[in-house]
Amino acid sequence: MRINISRKNRQNPFIEKVQELSGQNLLVCYQCGKCSAGCPAVSNMDILPNQIIRYAQLGFKDELLESKSIWACASCMTCNVRCPKGINIAEVIEVLRQLLLRKRKDHVEVDKMTNAEKEDVPPIALISCFRKFTS
Amino acid sequence: MKLAYFPGCTLKNHAKNFEDSALCALNKLGVEVEELHRWNCCGTVFSLATDDLIHHVAPVRNMIRAKELNTDKLMTMCAMCYNTLKRSNERMKKDAESLDIINDLMYEEEVKYKGDVEVLHLLEVLRDGIHFTAVSEKIKTPLQGLKVASYYGCYLVRPKEIGFDNQENPTILDELMALCGATPIDFPYKVECCGAYLTVDKPEIIAERTNQIIGSVVKKGAEVVVVSCPLCAFNLDQRQKVTKKIFPDFKNIPVLYFTQLLAISLGCSENDLGLNLHHIDPRPILKEKGLI
Ligand code: SF4
Numbered sequence: 487m488r489i490n491i492s493r494k495n496r497q498n499p500f501i502e503k504v505q506e507l508s509g510q511n512l513l514v515c516y517q518c519g520k521c522s523a524g525c526p527a528v529s530n531m532d533i534l535p536n537q538i539i540r541y542a543q544l545g546f547k548d549e550l551l552e553s554k555s556i557w558a559c560a561s562c563m564t565c566n567v568r569c570p571k572g573i574n575i576a577e578v579i580e581v582l583r584q585l586l587l588r589k590r591k592d593h594v595e596v597d598k599m600t601n602a603e604k605e606d607v608p609p610i611a612l613i614s615c616f617r618k619f620t621s
Numbered sequence: 622m623k624l625a626y627f628p629g630c631t632l633k634n635h636a637k638n639f640e641d642s643a644l645c646a647l648n649k650l651g652v653e654v655e656e657l658h659r660w661n662c663c664g665t666v667f668s669l670a671t672d673d674l675i676h677h678v679a680p681v682r683n684m685i686r687a688k689e690l691n692t693d694k695l696m697t698m699c700a701m702c703y704n705t706l707k708r709s710n711e712r713m714k715k716d717a718e719s720l721d722i723i724n725d726l727m728y729e730e731e732v733k734y735k736g737d738v739e740v741l742h743l744l745e746v747l748r749d750g751i752h753f754t755a756v757s758e759k760i761k762t763p764l765q766g767l768k769v770a771s772y773y774g775c776y777l778v779r780p781k782e783i784g785f786d787n788q789e790n791p792t793i794l795d796e797l798m799a800l801c802g803a804t805p806i807d808f809p810y811k812v813e814c815c816g817a818y819l820t821v822d823k824p825e826i827i828a829e830r831t832n833q834i835i836g837s838v839v840k841k842g843a844e845v846v847v848v849s850c851p852l853c854a855f856n857l858d859q860r861q862k863v864t865k866k867i868f869p870d871f872k873n874i875p876v877l878y879f880t881q882l883l884a885i886s887l888g889c890s891e892n893d894l895g896l897n898l899h900h901i902d903p904r905p906i907l908k909e910k911g912l913i
């Protein structure tokens with residue numbers, strides 16, 4: 487894959503937004519990869535957690551918002567407790583989901599779920615799923 | 622000891638056995654429990670975006686319900702409720718500006734919240750309030766010979782600020798099971814995420830995790846698994862159905878709430894255990910061990 491890195495991208499308001507809403511300083515990441523090494527969801531991800539942070543540093547908005555990874559992460563917090571630089575990666579990923587959800591781009595479409603599907607799982611599963619994957 | 626108690630939604634239906642067994646156990650330990658009046662769903666997950674204040678209203682409102690019972694301690698046993706209530710509460714304690722906004726949003730409440738409630742998990746209450754030694758003195762039916770793997774999952778131990786145990790190697794459940802007379806079985810996936818709410822849109826991912834987590838438990842020779850989260854329980858127990866379909870070599874094993882085993886050892890009757898609510902029936906192994 488060819489990646490263009492330019493100064494222009496670094497002035498991208500998207501980077502500011504991600505930092506502000508996640509409360510994280512993306513630039514302290516030194517790409518050690520520990521977050522990805524312990525992430526239980528990597529086999530279902532197209533961009534790994536450490537790459538998510540790198541892409542966010544560089545302002546790769548479209549790649550991030552179109553990635554499968556943000557919907558494979560279950561906010562298990564393993565990456566957060568292991569990052570040697572104290573970055574809350576799960577918060578960054580939450581913000582990427584939020585940027586889509588706040589434009590009503592729901593990941594789970596509640597009205598398309600059948601009653602049988604809803605009855606199959608306990609309230610704790612439905613409520614958390616809707617909180618994370620719908621607007 | 623009298624304790625204000627927040628049950629949460631799932632303990633009133635799918636996880637009724639969690640609530641019934643815990644309340645029976647607490648009763649045997651001489652603890653009086655008072656359920657919050659008009660409690661509301663905590664929202665199940667803590668809001669991770671800095672500006673998303675509205676989702677802290679639900680957890681914080683339950684703190685007001687606790688204040689109305691004239692207490693500054695609130696106990697819960699669902700790991701997800703615990704995590705959400707405790708994290709929102711910690712944010713309110715540290716961030717006066719957010720607390721003001723939340724109080725404004727709840728202007729019709731008679732009590733203003735001041736960040737002065739402490740959220741406790743039942744395990745903490747057992748270890749630090751009642752004390753494990755006092756619990757062990759009340760054991761009537763030791764879980765002799767029962768090999769128990771304790772699965773902690775995510776929300777009981779992470780992040781660091783909320784956990785009451787080590788995040789990488791928690792032992793509180795193992796300690797409790799040992800004092801109930803069981804043999805704790807260690808296994809490498811005890812803090813690995815079960816996939817949580819992905820169970821709604823991607824049950825096949827849960828099947829992979831269940832295969833890995835339960836597979837490891839079985840390999841280590843455990844006979845049952847205990848959990849403290851109704852979502853973990855659902856994924857590790859009910860989802861064994863789809864796991865077996867995708868992975869034919871998968872071996873079934875019963876998954877219980879730690880409170881069910883605690884209740885057995887404290888002498889609660891089978892009526893308080895709700896052993897009929899499981900996908901993999903725990904009764905055969907419990908009968909074999911002479912525990913029911
Ligand atoms: S663990 Fe932290 S420092 Fe290491 S790659 Fe991940 S985010 Fe960057």
Ligand code: SF4
Pocket residue numbers: 521524525526527528535558559560561562563564565566575576579814
């Ligand atoms: S919080 Fe998300 S990215 Fe981090 S380890 Fe868990 S699943 Fe992976």
